[in-house]
Amino acid sequence: MSQPPSNPYPGSYPPHQQQPGGYQPPQQPQYGGGYPPAPQQQPQYGGGYPESGQPGQQYGGGYPEPGQPGQQYGGGYLETGQPGYGGAAPLPPKKKSSVGKILLIVLAVVLVLCVGGGVALWLGVKDEVGDVVTATKTRLVEPPTLAGRPKITEPELQSAATQMKSEIAKDVPNATSTVGAFYGEPAKKDMVMIAGASGVIADPQKEMADAITAITPQLGAKEFKTVDAGPMGGEAKCGDGKADAIPVAVCIWADKGSLGMVVVYFKSAAEVQPEFVTMRGEIEKQG
Template sequence: MSQPSGNPYPHQPQQPYGEQPVPQQPGGYPPPAGQPYDAPLPPKKSKAGKIVLIALAVVLVLCLGGAAITWFTVKDEVGDVVDAANTRVVAPATLAGRKQVTDPELTKLSDQMVTEMKSTVQNETGTVGAFYGDVAKQDLVMVVAASGVLADPKKELDDAVAGLKTDLAVQEMTTTEPGPLGGEARCGDGKTEGMPLGVCVWADRGSVGLIVVFFKSAKEAKAEFVTMRGQIEQRS
């Protein structure tokens, strides 16, 4: 008579004494080397910290060029003065289809941008600092703008562009269509720590502002610039 084999389940291989079966991950594959069994995969590292550093650099440069917002001289057109005085910048709930960011870190930074501008820009009638989109999806836009009656919009634009070339490595900013609100606008490609930036800045008699589209090119930023500016700058 044959002796029992000791394996009550003859169709399953018997593990050698002292060895335990290797736990399997979903799909039947063993876990990666060095990965604890049944442990969740580590989350992807957030880019929020890097973006915060970039935004702080922009604020330090911009403060919208230390814009001096002053009344025109008597020879200026009355219509220009009225339009400028009736211009305001706002932070809409959505910008070109992107919702305003509610991340506490970026919300705090937005408040800091507004505070900085209020303390630096002279005679402003409104200020905006806000983020829109989703960092995780690499679709993020930053807005910094101020309204008031500008005596020399071109100078404010030139000052802002000069600062952006230094801090955001924007090599060249070319003239772009400003849209129905008029004034002047320029866009260029920036970069920091390998991250591409589409950077656009505008200035008119009633406002000066900056839009940075993270992870995108200047060409992509230009395609949305007029729409975004029209939602930020309002004229009554």
């Protein structure tokens, strides 16, 4: 006896056909006769943040409820209101992840601190004794909050920050401290990344120039202007850049004891300048 043909409509049941293999026929939807409600938002991959009030789809949960013939697995959902009869509808485009933007900035910072400028941390190299003593007392820290922003604990951002610190420590072995962290609330378009290293720097002005040269092609940064460095002294400059069309403000400081960077997403350099001194003061410490 010939076998009945396999179901040519994956994810749906053709009308008025008996189900092979003893399966129970699908029940009618329990939604008042209409189509099943639209599925929840497709989960984000690679570190994006779901929109407020729309939790990600849970996995590991068996089969679709009866009356939902259009649900697909492993590839998204059918368009809202289109059941699976007559062939699957085209899948909606995947949302673009923000991880690319983050990693671009992380890589740019690593380039500045480790490869491009290369933070010339030379312990005791031809500096005056007073400068060396002051520089060796300089430490960079990751405060629990930065200018009122909480430290971000999202796993992927934490992983990126850890990797950044690891690369800095590996390529700048004489560093006495390193920092790399994210602060703010990304869902509210408020996010700050910090990165830096401390140690005796022979020529802060050269390190500042090298840092700007290295980061300019990475973030399209331009028009770096000298800004108030604050009570810690040294040199400080801020400029505007972009990461995947997202505006970012980049502020860099360099002194005899450290080189650091603050990257603020979704803001311009002019907006960041008033709080730059506050942020630097919370990151760089003496003694």
